[in-house]
Amino acid sequence: MKINIEGNKVEGVFQRRLNRFIGEVLIDDKLEITHIPNTGRMKDFLTNGANIILRKVNEPHRKTQYDLLMVYKDNTLINIDSKLPNNLLHKAFLNKDIEGFQQYDDIRREVTFGNSKFDFYLSNKKESVLVEAKCVTLVKENHLASFPDAPTDRGTKHILELIEAKKQGFRTAVFFIIQRDDANKFTPNQEMDEAFYKAVLLAKKVDVEFYAYTCHVTPNSLRLKNQLEIIL
Incomplete structure (x- = not known):
């Protein structure tokens, strides 16, 4: 059983967590902010320099234009979207x-x-x-x-x-x-x-x-x- 993960996805590099729900990331060498849809600490892999996958969100009311979906730890891809x-x-x-x-x-x-x-x-x-x-x-x-x-x-x-x-x-x-x-x-x-x-x-x-x-x-x-x- 599987579900598809829709949307316009981009790769980036995680920088730091500003609070439980917001983080800074690099996308094409440009600093952006992203929504983090998981309140867990994730300290063992959500670290500075981690390779990530984000989804671009085109919603005018949103404070962030991206959702952080996945994080690589070595060769393992980890989904972090708690929904x-x-x-x-x-x-x-x-x-x-x-x-x-x-x-x-x-x-x-x-x-x-x-x-x-x-x-x-x-x-x-x-x-x-x-x-x-x-x-x-x-x-x-x-x-x-x-x-x-x-x-x-x-x-x-x-x-x-x-x-x-x-x-x-x-x-x-x-x-x-x-x-x-x-x-x-x-x-x-x-x-x-x-x-x-x-x-x-x-x-x-x-x-x-x-x-x-x-x-x-x-x-x-x-x-x-x-x-x-x-x-x-």
């Missing part, structure tokens, strides 16, 4: 490409439960499912993907809400969509966020389901690739 994993997973659910989730015909996006909004609600005549998707860009040593790369109170809240939903009879699941193809295992990032890690352990005990998939990334497409073992 794309949800789009990819949505298409996979619609096409019934995810094993274990092929029996649902009602598929909705951004559904509220409790005090949280979840990415997907799936249902059939027998059961209802709440699904949260997380965009993963961090891969540590030994090809170990990990989330989060910055503390995430929101992520912890989602996990705790899924525990409550499970107690109320929902099937519940979290998908970690790894935006690169150089990982072979996944683990929650205990070093970065102990609370998130503990919430995952609690959720696992009550049978909240966890899945991790790598993606094959090209300048023009994003495709689900391999399901990974999750180490807790």
Whole structure:
């Protein structure tokens, strides 16, 4: 399953991050500013001198004319647009490409439960499912993907809400969509966020389901690739 990444793409060189959402880049030796569609830290690859792929945006109301889509780390291309994993997973659910989730015909996006909004609600005549998707860009040593790369109170809240939903009879699941193809295992990032890690352990005990998939990334497409073992 893959999605196409549309738009007028250009190559550049990353310079520095001005804040969470804005960065400076060089395009044809000209300094420009770009929107960064990911609030993660990405310190291991979003560095001065990194080769990048941007999309030119022709929208008069925008403060920036570019979106930063992808970053090269050595020979690995990493997608950083945090919206794309949800789009990819949505298409996979619609096409019934995810094993274990092929029996649902009602598929909705951004559904509220409790005090949280979840990415997907799936249902059939027998059961209802709440699904949260997380965009993963961090891969540590030994090809170990990990989330989060910055503390995430929101992520912890989602996990705790899924525990409550499970107690109320929902099937519940979290998908970690790894935006690169150089990982072979996944683990929650205990070093970065102990609370998130503990919430995952609690959720696992009550049978909240966890899945991790790598993606094959090209300048023009994003495709689900391999399901990974999750180490807790």
